[in-house]
Amino acid sequence: MRVVLKGIDSRVKRLADGSTRVYYYAWRGGPRLEGSPGSPEFLADYYRAVAERPVERRGKRETVEALVGAYLDSQDFLKLRDRTRADYLKLTKAIVKEFGDMPQSALSDKRTRGEFLDWRDKLAKKSPRQADYAWVVLARVFSWAKNRGKIETNPCEKGGRTYDGARPDKVWRDEEEQAFRKKASTQLALAYDLAVWTGQRQGDLLALTWTAYDGEKIRLRQSKTGAYVVIPVFSKLKALLDATPKRAVTILTTQAGLSWTADGFRASWGKALVKAGIRGLTFNDLRGTAVLRFALSGCTVPEIATITGHSIKDVQSILDAHYLHRDVELAESAVRKLEARFGNRSREHED
Numbered sequence: 001m002r003v004v005l006k007g008i009d010s011r012v013k014r015l016a017d018g019s020t021r022v023y024y025y026a027w028r029g030g031p032r033l034e035g036s037p038g039s040p041e042f043l044a045d046y047y048r049a050v051a052e053r054p055v056e057r058r059g060k061r062e063t064v065e066a067l068v069g070a071y072l073d074s075q076d077f078l079k080l081r082d083r084t085r086a087d088y089l090k091l092t093k094a095i096v097k098e099f100g101d102m103p104q105s106a107l108s109d110k111r112t113r114g115e116f117l118d119w120r121d122k123l124a125k126k127s128p129r130q131a132d133y134a135w136v137v138l139a140r141v142f143s144w145a146k147n148r149g150k151i152e153t154n155p156c157e158k159g160g161r162t163y164d165g166a167r168p169d170k171v172w173r174d175e176e177e178q179a180f181r182k183k184a185s186t187q188l189a190l191a192y193d194l195a196v197w198t199g200q201r202q203g204d205l206l207a208l209t210w211t212a213y214d215g216e217k218i219r220l221r222q223s224k225t226g227a228y229v230v231i232p233v234f235s236k237l238k239a240l241l242d243a244t245p246k247r248a249v250t251i252l253t254t255q256a257g258l259s260w261t262a263d264g265f266r267a268s269w270g271k272a273l274v275k276a277g278i279r280g281l282t283f284n285d286l287r288g289t290a291v292l293r294f295a296l297s298g299c300t301v302p303e304i305a306t307i308t309g310h311s312i313k314d315v316q317s318i319l320d321a322h323y324l325h326r327d328v329e330l331a332e333s334a335v336r337k338l339e340a341r342f343g344n345r346s347r348e349h350e351d
Contacts, residue, residue, distance in 0.1 A: 008033075008046070026050065040085040047092065048073040064107075065100035067150060068092050071141045081223065083203075083262070091137040104151055107142065113155040120159070135159050171289040172196070176278055183275040188268060190240060191252050195283065197237040199290030199308030200229075202283050206260050208251050213241060227309040295319055 007027040014020050024033045024042070026049035033049070035041030051069015071077055077088065098119055106112050116138065123131035139156035146154045172180075177196075181189055194205050204222055212219050215238075218231040233241065247257035254260055254268075269283055287308065294304045305315045 040082055040089065043089045044072050044078070044085070047089070047096075062104045063100060064102045064104065065096045067104065067145045068096055068100070068141055070150070071144050074144060076140075076144050087133070088137055088140075091134050092141070094134060095138055095141070107151050107155050108153045116156055117159065170281060170285045171292050172281060172286060176276075176281060179276040179278060180272065184272045185255060185268075187253060187255055188272050190244060191265070191269075191283075192286065193237055193240055194252070195286035196290050196293065197234045198231050199287050199294070199304075199310075200231075201287065202265070203262065206250065206252055206262065206265055209249050210246050210251055213251065215242070222309045225309060229307065229309045231307050291315060291319065 007030075009025040009027055009030065011023050011025070012020055013023060024037060025031065026033060026046055031045075031049050033042055033045040035045060047069050051066050051073070072089070072092065077085065080088065099116075102112075116135075120131045120135045123134055135156060139154065139159065142151065142154040142156055145151045177192070180192065184192065191205065194200070194208070195202070198205075198218060200208075200220070201222065201224060203224075204220055207223070208218070208220060213233070216233060218233060219229070220231075221228045241251070244251065247253050248259045250259040252260055252265075254264065266283075273279075273281070291304055291308060291310070294307065299307075301312055301315045301319070304310070305312045308315070
């Protein structure tokens with residue numbers, strides 16, 4: 001992610017040992033910024049400095065921009081994961097660009113909510129998911145400010161969503177799996193197997209280390225929910241893992257043997273989908289595919305939840321709303337069970 005910051009001033013200074021060091025400042029004569037350029041700490045320092053800039057230099061401080069700056073200086077923001085902080089910084093920059101000069105007093109006006117919703121709708125034309133994410137960040141800033149008595153109203157409470165993440169019918173079928181395997185590299189095929197036989201998220205699988213696998217089980221703590229899961233490894237997956245060379249700390253690597261970056265993996269995965277002629281399916285859909293496969297294998301809802309880390313409610317919701325009632329295999333399985341239980345009895349009555 002590249003963020004362009006305006007007004008940054010830099011100075012090269014010679015240290016006592018004769019070496020040189022570059023110092024960065026929010027503006028000429030402004031406060032010095034900590035951290036390396038582009039790092040979350042550096043960006044947070046910049047936005048905090050802008051928010052606290054003297055009134056005569058930046059106008060009234062009772063603005064949305066000031067709220068954003070104060071939030072970025074809070075523990076609520078600083079305790080977030082590095083990736084999440086980076087995402088928030090990108091989105092808060094867009095918020096400041098659009099609403100930075102808005103007076104905080106305007107947040108209590110009922111019409112203001114409509115302005116924020118119009119902005120989200122405009123973003124949704126390009127990406128509904130990113131539009132919802134921007135709304136979440138905006139609501140988080142206002143919620144933090146309201147909780148601290150800085151504003152009286154959060155105009156972005158309960159805004160709903162423009163993106164439907166349920167993705168009904170979006171599961172990988174046998175034909176798509178076969179097409180993918182024909183075009184995917186060995187490294188991407190292993191990522192597919194890890195996802196479909198464990199039900200874990202992309203980020204957690206990319207970060208999964210060899211120390212998390214003891215030859216029988218995979219142990220990990222999910223980064224999104226904090227849930228700790230222990231996954232007994234399916235025999236097919238075990239054979240694949242045991243045959244995979246340990247070329248890096250992580251199990252999943254590039255062809256060069258390096259740990260994947262999130263962007264690098266998404267790019268390579270996307271190219272493989274194009275080569276395989278697969279459209280409308282994502283890596284994340286393998287998580288739902290795993291839930292379906294476990295269910296087709298006769299696993300109970302609690303058993304599935306134990307493996308994937310979903311709540312029981314979420315597993316049931318996935319099965320009820322998006323997969324089970326649409327799957328022919330389940331219908332056929334139900335009829336086979338019916339035949340086994342009552343078929344002979346029906347013939348006895350006929351005799």
